[in-house]
Amino acid sequence: RKRRLHLNQIGRIAEGQIVELVEHPPESQAARKGLFRAAARPLRDMRPRHLVSYSYLISGVSYQTAQDITGLESQIRLERLVAGQPASIKYDASNPSDSILVADDWSGLR
Template sequence: MHVFDGREPRLIGGVAAGALVVLGICWWFIRRLRPSADELERRRCESISMNGRITDGYLVDARSLDGEESLSPTPEVLFYSYRLAGVTYNCAQDVSRLPERVRGFRLDQAVQVRYDPRNPGNSILVSESWSGLWLRQSSTEPKEQQHHD
């Protein structure tokens, strides 16, 4: 019963190659199922927008992803602050994938912040389905759409 006793090197090589192919396919399948960082962030924001509590806060700053001040009407990062139970939270949210949700923001404006009650530092200003920003009225937008909830 010694199949691999050295008499059949091609058989050993074939089995080893087959095992490597099966392992490679398994690795690729597992890797493909793992969500990307963008998908994880989207899921986090949606979870907070659906299950989070709302508190008042205010916009502190707007910057680009490289840290430069942003005068753009659609910044990439918004910095905001809010206070809960005597603790002040200073947070930032990457909003670069949601430019239509932040167009028309104003610094030092009051905002609504959604946060996770189990982890109050885990918060958002905007998501794909919710916005706590009071946006400036554009000439083409009806007044009742000025604030997104």
């Protein structure tokens, strides 16, 4: 969340596009116990995880990455999110591979 807030404050905006939206089921109880079946971590949010892949071009270099948007659904209409859809991306000018598509109070989706 800190990284997302930082990028929202300092990020430059570039044009990109949605590559895909993938929904992952919540982790199973067994997966949360770890490699050696140690004690389980505190219960996590059991909602499905939503991962949005997107691509963008900065100074002739193409980037493709993804953002877990779980918890930011209020900023997005998932039913209207489709591959190829144009989007604005906020990125760190000193590290263009560091980017976001959605923040707590900003969305690059149209």
